[in-house]
Amino acid sequence: MKRILVGIKRVVDYNVRIRVKADGSGVITDGVKMSINPFDEIALEEALRIRERGAAEEVVVVTVGPADCQQQLRTALAMGADRALHVLADGVIEPLVTARVLLKLVEREQPLLVILGKQAIDDDNGQTGQLLAALWQRPQATYASKVELHDGAARVTREVDAGLETLDVDMPAVITTDLRLNEPRYVKLPDIMKAKKKPLDTLTLSAMGVEPRVQLKPVSFQAPANRKKGVMVKDAAELVAALKQRGLL
Amino acid sequence: MTARILIVAEHDGAKLNPSTAKCVTCARAIDVADISVAVCAVDAAAVAAQAAQLAGVNHVLRVENPANEHALAAVLAPQIAALAAPYSHVFGPSTTFGKDLMARISGLLDAPQVSDIMAVESATRFQRPIYAGNAILTVEVAAGAKVVGTVRTASFQAAPDGGSAPIEKASLDVAIPQHTRFVSVSAGRSDRPDLQTAARVISGGRALGSAEGFKILYALADKLGAAVGASRAAVDAGYAPNEMQVGQTGKIIAPQLYVAIGISGAIQHLTGIKDARTIVAINKDGEAPIFEVADIGLVGDLFQIIPEIERLL
Ligand SMILES: Cc1cc2nc3c(=O)[nH]c(=O)nc-3n(C[C@@H](O)[C@H](O)[C@H](O)COP(=O)(O)OP(=O)(O)OC[C@H]3O[C@@H](n4cnc5c(N)ncnc54)[C@H](O)[C@@H]3O)c2cc1C
Ligand SMILES: Cc1cc2nc3c(=O)[nH]c(=O)nc-3n(C[C@H](O)[C@H](O)[C@H](O)COP(=O)(O)OP(=O)(O)OC[C@H]3O[C@@H](n4cnc5c(N)ncnc54)[C@H](O)[C@@H]3O)c2cc1C
Numbered sequence: 414m415k416r417i418l419v420g421i422k423r424v425v426d427y428n429v430r431i432r433v434k435a436d437g438s439g440v441i442t443d444g445v446k447m448s449i450n451p452f453d454e455i456a457l458e459e460a461l462r463i464r465e466r467g468a469a470e471e472v473v474v475v476t477v478g479p480a481d482c483q484q485q486l487r488t489a490l491a492m493g494a495d496r497a498l499h500v501l502a503d504g505v506i507e508p509l510v511t512a513r514v515l516l517k518l519v520e521r522e523q524p525l526l527v528i529l530g531k532q533a534i535d536d537d538n539g540q541t542g543q544l545l546a547a548l549w550q551r552p553q554a555t556y557a558s559k560v561e562l563h564d565g566a567a568r569v570t571r572e573v574d575a576g577l578e579t580l581d582v583d584m585p586a587v588i589t590t591d592l593r594l595n596e597p598r599y600v601k602l603p604d605i606m607k608a609k610k611k612p613l614d615t616l617t618l619s620a621m622g623v624e625p626r627v628q629l630k631p632v633s634f635q636a637p638a639n640r641k642k643g644v645m646v647k648d649a650a651e652l653v654a655a656l657k658q659r660g661l662l
Numbered sequence: 663m664t665a666r667i668l669i670v671a672e673h674d675g676a677k678l679n680p681s682t683a684k685c686v687t688c689a690r691a692i693d694v695a696d697i698s699v700a701v702c703a704v705d706a707a708a709v710a711a712q713a714a715q716l717a718g719v720n721h722v723l724r725v726e727n728p729a730n731e732h733a734l735a736a737v738l739a740p741q742i743a744a745l746a747a748p749y750s751h752v753f754g755p756s757t758t759f760g761k762d763l764m765a766r767i768s769g770l771l772d773a774p775q776v777s778d779i780m781a782v783e784s785a786t787r788f789q790r791p792i793y794a795g796n797a798i799l800t801v802e803v804a805a806g807a808k809v810v811g812t813v814r815t816a817s818f819q820a821a822p823d824g825g826s827a828p829i830e831k832a833s834l835d836v837a838i839p840q841h842t843r844f845v846s847v848s849a850g851r852s853d854r855p856d857l858q859t860a861a862r863v864i865s866g867g868r869a870l871g872s873a874e875g876f877k878i879l880y881a882l883a884d885k886l887g888a889a890v891g892a893s894r895a896a897v898d899a900g901y902a903p904n905e906m907q908v909g910q911t912g913k914i915i916a917p918q919l920y921v922a923i924g925i926s927g928a929i930q931h932l933t934g935i936k937d938a939r940t941i942v943a944i945n946k947d948g949e950a951p952i953f954e955v956a957d958i959g960l961v962g963d964l965f966q967i968i969p970e971i972e973r974l975l
Contacts, residue, residue, distance in 0.1 A: 427930070431796035440797050508765075509774060532911070536792050538777045540765040543735065547769025552736055552842040555762045558904065568845065573758040574858065574913065576849040576905045580734070583841040592911055593898065628774040628807050632787065632800040637936065643957040649970035652942070652960050661862075661919045661940060662886075662975070 415469045416522055417460040419494065420515065420529040420541065421476045422450040423485045427534055437633040449485045452530025454492075455590040458597040459560060460528050461493045468562045471495045473522060477514050479503050483613065490608035491600045497613040500621065507629055510618075512544035517621045519549060524585060526567065531556050531589040542589035552582035556591040664695040665785045670742055670754040670763065671701045671713055672733075678712040680859050681755035681813075683820035688813040689753060690718045690821065691782035698723055700745060700832070702730045702738050710829045717824040723832040732844035733759055739766040740836045746771055746808065750785065756812040756914070757858070764812050773808035776801060780817040790814070794910040795933035815858065816916035816937045850903045854880075857906065860889035863917045863938075865908055868895035869924025869946075869964060876901050878968050879923065885975050891915070893925045909934035924964050927952025944968075 425431065426446040433440055449457075460472045474489040475498040476482045486497040500514050519527060532539035546553035554560075554569035558577065561568045562584075571578045572591045618625055646652045656662045667689040672679040682699065689697050698721040699713040706724035714722045723745065729737050742763075746752050752767060754760035756778050768775035781789040786803045788811070803809050857863060864883045870876050876896075883890045892902035894909060908915060910930040916937035923944045925931060932955055935941060943956035946963050953959045960967065 425793070430929075431793040433797045440793060507774065509768070509772070512769065534794065534910070537794065537910070538775070539761050540768065540775055540777060543762065543765030544769040546736070547739065547766045550839075552839075553762070553766065554842075555735075556758060571758075572904045573847075574905060575847060576903065578847045579845040581843040581845055586841075592894065593904065628804040629776065630802045630804065632802050634792075635798045635800070637791070637795055637798055640936070640941075640955050640957070643941075643953075643955075643959055645953075645959045645961070648960070648962070649967050649974060652944075652958060652967075653971060653974045655958050656919070656942070659940060 414471055416471045416473060416524040417463060417469045418518065418522055418524040418527045419453065419457045419460045419472060419474045419489070420527070421453045421457070421474045421485055421489050422530070422533045423447050423476065423478055423482045424450045424533055424535040427451060433634045433636045437635060439634055447481070447484070449488060450530050450533045452532060452534070452590050454597040455592065455594050456528040456530055457489055457492055457494060458595045459590060460526070462595065463562065469525060473498060473524070475500065475515070475518055477502050477506055477511050486613055487608050488600060490611045490613070491604040492598060493604070496611055499613060499615045501615060501617050502625060504625065505627060505631070506625060507627065508538050508540040508544055509628070510623060510625055511541050512548055513623045514618065514621060515541070515545045516548045517623060519545070526584060527587045529587065529589050531591055542587045546587040549587070552586040553589070554580050554582050554586060555589040557588050558591050558593045560588060560594070665692045665750045666696040666748060667692065667694055667698070667751040667753060668742070668746060668749040669697065669699045670752070670760070671699050671709060672755055672757060672759045673701065673703070673709040675703060676708055678709050679755070680820050681757050681760070681815045682713065683716050684815045684818040685753045685755055685813045686716050686718050686821035687818040688779060688782060689751070692751070692785045696720045698749070700725050700742060702727070702733070702741060704728055704731050714827040714829050715823045715825055716821045718821050719825050719827040722827050722829045724829060725832045725834065727838065729838045733763070734842050734844060735763040735766045736839050736842040738763055739770055740838070741834055742767050743770040744834050744836045745832060749808070751809045751811060753811045753813055756814045760812050764810055768810040771808055771810065773810050774803060775810040775812070776803065777812050778814040779811050780814045791933070794930055795936055796929065814914060816914045850905055854883060855887065855889045857889040857891055858913055858915055860917055862886050862888035862919045863891050863915060864888045864921045864923065865891035865893065865925060866896055866902070866923050867893040867925035868899060870896060870901055873901050878965070882968055882972050885972055893931050922952050922956070923968065925952055926950050927955065
């Protein structure tokens, strides 16, 4: 079956104002709104569109994380994914561990494409897609803003520092999404009800034979340094004068 | 343990990108016995000569292969991985080139990657921003692990010239994958300074209203010798091309002067400019969050203010 695997990470919603705990042990996540990583919504939307065009038959969403992540998987099912895989893992899961889990699932599911976000907006690592592609020894097309499938290959336009780069990658391949790839659809209420009946399998790291190795130990978390309070000027002339005074013009 | 650090050079075939000199400065912040720069190219001579001049560089390696014409991560990663054995650290810049490539190297080496290094505390302890820069994480890499790192270029000055490192050819025997092929690149060509290295940057937001509206920014920028940036809203709306986006998911920059015009100051935008020396904000809404970080703020209509500033220059 032509299948697409999509990574779904549960993250603090992008609208939440992040606060570091007073003791520096982490970021306050109790009671804050959690959502699907915005790049992963885009990944799922792209997979659904590919399926709707007939170029794939099944979209499987996967998350690695604690029990709460099922909420985001249910949302993904309501958006239109066919089934979900939840790999239960508590505590810090480093990108290399996530990538190893994804590799195991790839071996099991044999997807045509794996679509992930280019970065998760909590840890901002931006590694998982490339790691998976390396471990799998398959192509990667990161920062995608356009994806077209031709027989056996994907033509991907990538947002790079210089502008837009286009690559052809043989499938199977890993694609990571950038913001302008698409606009994810909204979930409709009846779909939320239907999603409750869609299959969601739970797996464990140990059953998959992946060790939750910790090689990047968090030592402390700090709030960023605040900038000094600025001054207000009343018109263009004052602005130009202030810039001259600071030697900036 | 004294460190031996391999840096992957970023270049366009002819010129070394300044991001490489910033990686050298980051590497020099570590107690380091050797800094080597690898230049992957078809013919690496010209770029290798530039890398050899950077103060602090001990060796430059020419990694030459006809397949290296375009910097494809899938092609370059196995070559760098094959060079990595004697090194304790492998660094590259946190640009789209480096972010794409280094994590693939991390996977091939099974070595953990520290993304976006903004400060060095020791050979194994680094600071990096998380949550769009709303928190700074100090992270310790496990003893014995090789460290792959991407260097947040806005956090480090470029290493000066003044070195004269020996240049060697690396002879590698690695299989180059054929599964990834370069098709094209369309670069928005402009005579303006490069956004990532410009001393002055003028950025526009949704308020500019159209690609036409952005022209008043270009006129001001040209008068100031500045690069032009944009908010995501402006890029999404098609007023400016994607390579101009500044922020968490665009470019992270550290100019001497940053002028935000008609930009509200969303956290995702601010994370891209927090290392700017002086931030100027022009916005008609006095409550806009951009004023919380601005060193100089001016409340008013940009369509009146910009032409006035231009006249005064
Ligand atoms: C207290 C605390 C401390 C931490 N300290 C560290 C640390 O020091 N170093 C460190 O590297 N990490 C740390 N982590 C983060 C770790 O748990 C991350 O989940 C992991 O590093 C993945 O990184 P990322 O999400 O930034 O991946 P990215 O590479 O940015 O993610 C890219 C894409 O990969 C996919 N993906 C990523 N994770 C998952 C997942 N779990 N399930 C499904 N798809 C996924 C998604 O599609 C995502 O868009 C810490 C977490 C906590 C809570
Ligand atoms: C995952 C994610 C990643 C993101 N990454 C980025 C990123 O990298 N970079 C980025 O910029 N954004 C990013 N964003 C988007 C960000 O949240 C904001 O939506 C965006 O920055 C808003 O752009 P803006 O300030 O141009 O528009 P708006 O927020 O609409 O602000 C326009 C401003 O113009 C002012 N204005 C209007 N008319 C005038 C006038 N005539 N004269 C003067 N002022 C005027 C208004 O008062 C207002 O403050 C991201 C969002 C998400 C969810």
